[in-house]
Amino acid sequence: MTAPRLQIDLNKIYHNAETLVARLSKRGISVTGVTKASMGLPEIANVWLQAGVSGLGDSRIQNLDTLRRASIVAPMVLVRSPMLSQVDQVVALTDVSLNSEVEVIRKLSAAANTINRIHGIVLMVELGDLREGIMPELLEATVAEVLRLPSLVLEGIGTNLACRCGVSPDDRNMAELSSLADSLEATFGISINTVSGGNSANLDWALNCADTGRINNLRLGEALLLGCEPLHRQAIKGLHTDAVTLFAEVIESKEKPSKPWGEIAQSAFGAVPQSNDTGSIKQSILAIGRQDIDPCGLTPPSGIVILGASSDHLVVDSGNYSHQLAVGAEIPFQLNYSALLRAMTSPYVTKDIMRTPMTRHLAENAQSSCA
Numbered sequence: 001m002t003a004p005r006l007q008i009d010l011n012k013i014y015h016n017a018e019t020l021v022a023r024l025s026k027r028g029i030s031v032t033g034v035t036k037a038s039m040g041l042p043e044i045a046n047v048w049l050q051a052g053v054s055g056l057g058d059s060r061i062q063n064l065d066t067l068r069r070a071s072i073v074a075p076m077v078l079v080r081s082p083m084l085s086q087v088d089q090v091v092a093l094t095d096v097s098l099n100s101e102v103e104v105i106r107k108l109s110a111a112a113n114t115i116n117r118i119h120g121i122v123l124m125v126e127l128g129d130l131r132e133g134i135m136p137e138l139l140e141a142t143v144a145e146v147l148r149l150p151s152l153v154l155e156g157i158g159t160n161l162a163c164r165c166g167v168s169p170d171d172r173n174m175a176e177l178s179s180l181a182d183s184l185e186a187t188f189g190i191s192i193n194t195v196s197g198g199n200s201a202n203l204d205w206a207l208n209c210a211d212t213g214r215i216n217n218l219r220l221g222e223a224l225l226l227g228c229e230p231l232h233r234q235a236i237k238g239l240h241t242d243a244v245t246l247f248a249e250v251i252e253s254k255e256k257p258s259k260p261w262g263e264i265a266q267s268a269f270g271a272v273p274q275s276n277d278t279g280s281i282k283q284s285i286l287a288i289g290r291q292d293i294d295p296c297g298l299t300p301p302s303g304i305v306i307l308g309a310s311s312d313h314l315v316v317d318s319g320n321y322s323h324q325l326a327v328g329a330e331i332p333f334q335l336n337y338s339a340l341l342r343a344m345t346s347p348y349v350t351k352d353i354m355r356t357p358m359t360r361h362l363a364e365n366a367q368s369s370c371a
């Protein structure tokens with residue numbers, strides 16, 4: 001076994017996806033599985049499709065290309081506004097993209113026209129989180145433009161909350177999105193097929209609100225992988241929060257003073273926190289660092305405390321751990337979204353995909369049905 005590595009349990013990932021797909025489908029909401037935190041790992045995408053997600057989404061066209069090359073057949077959505085420089089790839093590789101700029105939409109239309117394809121447009125609406133989206137009062141003008149352009153179909157509208165400013169999805173902003181869908185239908189005599197209410201942060205609202213209105217799609221990544229909702233980072237009942245585990249290897253283990261000595265200036269990553277003198281401690285170094293993980297996003301086993309991290313070293317105090325941390329030992333960590341994202345995208349972290357018999361069967365089915 002090589003370290004560091006992410007151990008990915010496909011059975012648990014399947015369970016999480018199947019559970020959320022079933023709960024949301026009772027409320028008339030489909031799930032787009034967002035693969036960006038796994039760099040478009042085909043094994044995970046296949047398991048999600050088996051579990052019933054209606055399509056796959058990613059913010060990076062390279063990841064959607066990875067999925068296409070793995071012969072995955074599913075509706076694919078680019079969830080970040082296309083770059084003008086990428087419109088040709090976007091219409092070739094995806095069915096739908098989320099958009100908020102007319103200039104980009106015009107170029108998508110021209111690119112789709114050139115290759116004789118119809119590209120779907122979901123218009124993103126700004127509802128307060130101040131990331132992407134058209135201001136609500138300007139939505140009609142943009143819709144009129146989309147309807148006028150060749151080789152495009154207005155697939156629907158959507159919004160994204162809780163990403164930049166932590167604005168929570170609630171009855172008020174979700175009702176506003178629903179009523180925008182109604183009024184566009186009335187004004188233009190069209191039907192708005194997709195009303196995509198947001199991401200994992202919408203789950204609390206979607207599963208507990210009295211009325212989901214016109215919202216009929218969510219784009220989910222974090223909740224499917226980590227089993228928790230991002231507003232308060234609480235575990236979602238019935239989901240696995242340990243589908244992905246990180247293992248790192250000990251390369252030094254020594255009794256050392258808890259307090260540094262010498263003239264203290266900055267460390268490799270800026271200011272150093274004051275350290276208290278607690279005498280000598282059991283200090284270990286693991287061969288993993290900021291290139292691979294966000295040290296603040298790791299949860300070590302109980303009894304181990306993370307003291308600091310540089311590019312390639314994670315320093316821990318194992319004083320209260322049940323085992324001696326010998327050189328060569330492997331320590332498991334749970335990850336939050338930030339640590340997961342970085343570990344998944346680090347070429348130094350091996351991805352160990354656990355195929356238990358149930359998921360091997362699923363993966364084979366997925367492959368044969370896509371061949």
Ligand SMILES: *Cc1c(COP(=O)(O)O)cnc(C)c1O
Nearest residue numbers: 034079160199200219220221222
């Ligand atoms: C990343 C992203 C998602 C998925 O977010 P999660 O918090 O992982 O569920 C959905 N929509 C957009 C636009 C995104 O960028």
